[in-house]
Amino acid sequence: MTVRTVKKADGVDAEGAAGTADGAGAVSAQVFRDVMACLAMPVAVVSTVDAAGRWHGATLGSVVSLSLDPPLVMFALGHGTGVHRPVCDSRRFCVSILAAEQRETAERFAGPAADRFAGDVVLLDGLPAVGAAAGWLACTRTELVEAGDHTIVIGRIDDALRGPQGAGGPLLYHQRRYHRLGGPAELYQTAYARRPA
Structure with a gap:
């Protein structure tokens, strides 16, 4: 060592x-x-419906599983983002886990709010979600935790579905660029070890 x-x-x-x-x-x-930026993060869209019935959503790289029993998920929202108030005020939200082919969707939900739901949208338990995603989680918010300039949102998973694109792998964000999985790490290690000097 x-x-x-x-x-x-x-x-x-x-x-x-x-x-x-x-x-x-x-x-x-x-x-x-x-x-x-050295961390590779999964890319997801978090969406909700406000009291007036308006849809809100944003691209996030902070979505992680928190607990299996009960099933919980969490993510962080910046205080200055347009989706912060609607998600924190709503009791329910949806997480769409983006597939490797959905870079354009990730960019759209990171752009102007008016354009975000212009693409393929599906409803999951009445919540707007991204169509053809790798997977979806319909959640009930259970806790909000203030942490610096962000709010950590914790939600209980009420429904979970794997989408048609799940087998193709997730969309990832690394070094400020979108990526897809290239294969298991052991394959690269073996190929590297066999490379001539």
Whole structure:
């Protein structure tokens, strides 16, 4: 086993990205974003209906499973986003897990609100959802947790369906770009090990 210490030198981290820290060890927002861009995140659309019957939805990369018993899901919404208030005020919401082929859908739900539901829409338990998704979760909100400039939304899963595109893999977001799965990691490791020197 090899153990080494990663250090910052002259304000530059181990990968060469400029970093800033205050006395408490806080990093700048840009450095934090750059480091978090190293994570591959699943891409989903969270949608709901407000009291007036209007549909709201947005692309998110923060959707994760939280519990199996009871089945819970959670995600974070920025306070300044247009979907924050409608989702937090509503008791129910839907999560559409986007398939690898749905990059255009992800971009549309990250764009102007008026255009978001212009594509294929289905209803799941009365909630608007993205058509041809890899999967859907119809949820009842159980808890809101304030965390910095975001609200963590926790919901109980009332219904779950795997879509027709589920076998093709999910849409992922990594290094500020959309991606699809390329295959199991062990295949790449084997191919790399066999590559001539």
